[in-house]
Amino acid sequence: MSNQDSVFIRRPFIDISGQQNGPLSGAIVSVKATFDVAGYPTTAGTQILGAQCAENDAEAVARLRAAGASIMGHTNMTELAYSGVGLNPHYGTPVNPLAPNCIPGGSTSGGAVSVATGLADIALGTDTGGSLRIPAAFCGLTGFKPSQASVPRSGCAPLSQSLDSVGVMANNVETCELGWQILASDWCSDQRDADLTIVVPENFGLDQLDDEIAKGFEEALERLKKHGIRIERQTLPLFDDYKTLPVWQFSAVESRRHYGPLFSLEDERLDPRVRQRIKRGESVSDQTFNDTCAQRAALIEHSQADYADTVFMMPTVACLAPKFEELESDEEFDRINLLCLRNTTFANVIDGCSISLPYQFNSHTMGIMLTAMNGKDRSLLALARAIQPLLAEASPCSND
Known part of the structure; x- marks a missing residue:
């Protein structure tokens, strides 16, 4: 199977029925296989679903099409969007175009590779714990997870109703911003600009952190400071509180509640690693999950009250894109998957918005992530636009 074949669940389709003078006229948008596209089955990366074709477009797809986009897809993904590494045993896994022996990241794996290889201008995807930002970081792209409420999720197969967001990947902030403005057309105009610290x-x-990630992040900070970007370092109680939250419960419990009535979780066609994580939700009582939801709500209230005009900066992912061979054992898969998701999931839990910007240093590519509170999308994107060219400047030659 070629890399182009594994980018898509099935042979690519292109629909150019969108208006010819819209803001996305001429742009090709790939669509993650979790979204309904009229006339095509919605597989969500599994062989169990998708027996019938969708009757209507998902709302996000419809808005992009109405803006003139040519819809291309469905792109490959982690089965049911349940991992941050992007492996799919059913349809193959697209190879990272920057590092052919390495994973693309997930769960929006095919979407990232479709943009990174020039097959699409924008990738429409979902982000439950980093599923746009992780593959963006690994594939040298910009990935934007907006405030959850800004983009409708109707017609999109869920993983966690609490944490799922719909967003985009592209080659730069400006294209991500345009895509979000179209997807959030009846919401983003109400936002007010704010100066973010x-x-x-x-x-x-x-x-x-991988040594290369640690070095690259410090290099990026120094570069931004030299250009007059003020960056503070603080130890914050918010993150100590966050670490006490059993974040895994949201996807485990809510995916079980959604997919349990649709198919048997013992179905042999289900990826065993996905099955294991969904079934873990069986160990969580309703009362325990309600307590977890209440703890999250308190965390959101705290973060929005105390950090309304703060943007948190950190590496998008703690490691460089792992090699496929590193994920062969279940133990290493679990460790690497959690490490990939660790930094990104915070934004989903606090109901914030977050963007990953590509940064290249020496021969490596990583992501620099900015995370702000709910409703600060416009201000976050403005800051990302200002930082983007500074990170893209050529680095001095290094022998490291």
Whole structure:
């Protein structure tokens, strides 16, 4: 199977029926296989679903089509969107175009590779714990997870109703911003611009980093400071509180509640690693999950009250894109998957917005992530636009 074949669940289709003078006229948008596209089955990366074709477009797809986009897809993904690494045993896994022996990241794996290889201008995807930002970081792209309420999720197969967001990946901030403005057309105009203070949290997101990621992040900070970008370092109680939350419960419990009535969780066609995580939700009582939801609500209230004009900066992912061979054992798969998701999931839990910007140093590519509170999308994107060219400047030659 070629890499182009594995980008898509099935042979690509292109629909150019969108208006010819819209803001996305001429742009090709790939669509993650979790979204309904009229006339095509919605597989969500599994072989169990998708027996019938969707009658209507998902609302996000309809808005992009109405803006003139040519719809291309469905792109490959982790089965049911349940991992941050992007492996799919049913349809193959697209190879990272920047590192052919390495994973693309997930769960929006095919979407990232479709943009990174020039097959699409924008990738429409979902982000439950980093599923847009992780593959963006690994594939040298910009990935934007907007405030959850800004983009409708109707016609999109869920993983976690609490954490799912619909967003985009592209080659730059401006294209992501245009895509979001179209997807959030009846919401984003109500936002007000705000000056955001950049804070690097000393007690979260900076431990267990690959040496290259640690060096690259510090290099990026110094570069931004030299250009007059003010960056503070603080130890924040918010992150200590966050670490006590059993985040895994949201996807485990809510995916079980959604998919349990649709098919047997013992179905042999289900990826065993996905089955294991969904079934873990069986161990959580309704009362326990209600308590977890209440704890999250308190965390959201705290973060929005105390950090309304703060943007947190950290590496998008703690490691460089792992090699496929590193994920062969279940133990290593679980460890790497959690490490990939660690920094990104915070934004979903606090109901915030977050963007990953590509940063290249020496021969490596990583993501620099900015995370702000709910409803600060416009201000976050403005800050990202200002930072983007500074990160893209050529680095001095290094022998490291």
